Amino acid sequence: MSRQEQKRKTRENIINAAFSLLDEQRSLSAISLREVARAAGIAPTSFYRHFKDIDELGLTLVDEAGLALRQLMRQARLRIESGGRVIDTSVDTFMEFITANANEFRLLLREHTGTSMAFRKAVLREIQHFTEELTHYILTRQKLSTSLANLQAEAMVKLVFSAGAEALESDAHKRQQIGARVKQQLRFIQRGAQFYAEP
Amino acid sequence: MSRQEQKRKTRENIINAAFSLLDEQRSLSAISLREVARAAGIAPTSFYRHFKDIDELGLTLVDEAGLALRQLMRQARLRIESGGRVIDTSVDTFMEFITANANEFRLLLREHTGTSMAFRKAVLREIQHFTEELTHYILTRQKLSTSLANLQAEAMVKLVFSAGAEALESDAHKRQQIGARVKQQLRFIQRGAQFYAEP
DNA sequence: TATTTCAGCTTACACTTGTACGCTAATTTA
């Protein structure tokens, strides 16, 4: 096996090992370099061949999670364009996402309010990206000013993420209830924003 | 000084010391018993005379922060009853609260998505209490079913807390903007819920 | 083929952590 190839593979092992450690009980700041190395099957000091810090690994993980989030958005868009109702389809897709990518989403949630400014900013960037896309989408669907659309999008994203956080620690049944509730709440916002748009 | 009195005082020192350590960079799970003891001016082992665990201290801190939150609610109610506009007054009061009690609010925010199930549940209880009170209040002001009022209250609380999180790391100017935004978003929800109430 | 590069290893060190154990001195109780 080529050297490059091997290195890339080990790096991937480290990343996967780290994600596997980020369950309900561990945050980024609570996993140690040695622990990650152990889970990745390498010596502690070999870690440095791939990342300067454990913080550098952390930022990489946030980026990866953000990537997954963007894939989610793309999927939701596709489903909507092939005839789904906007709110229902979006929420359903989101709920599927956090089921399939629990640790990635948990990472984003936790580090959003976490102890590292760098991590918080990294997560915020992902969320803002999410919000911007939604703003743009709203503008194509409702007759609203940009600023109203942005307010609406921001509120919606916050509610959806907040519902996602709840769903993350619920079983399938409860999760469906949460989904139904947030859908209704999103409709409140949609109607309300529309109201303020009219002269 | 009486023994009881002295003990209560030391306990308070421990609690204050812990709060002072919970700044932007530290979460409950990241402060060590020894650190708290050091900051409180006692020997590490003396800590055990007051708390079984550092987790027991953590729950105490969450309770204290929740208490502060309830005081905030009472103050908002008073201001509204003496003639303030509901949404504006509530948001303004909330923003004052997180300015004056930054570390307490930060604790609630962090542990809400934190690594300890016990802490998450403790915080959730406080937020639910908040939501219930708001639901009740909405019912006295708007003509809505209980379930619609509850949906509305839940959405509002989530947006306010979310805005609080943002405000926590902003200066006074930005904080005011955040306040203005969330006020508008709350009006969306209010209008939207009202819409769905009509036959 | 001879040389250089470098991913991964072992060893080592100085720290920090939680907490068990037993002592002291002052307050409380009898």
Place this chain on the structure above:
DNA sequence: TAAATTAGCGTACAAGTGTAAGCTGAAATA
């Protein structure tokens, strides 16, 4: 006053941490 209680302390230990230093063997390069 004599005895009991107890808040707080000092010492000690095992376990974990990050990371510096230097080695090895195989792949890449010349």
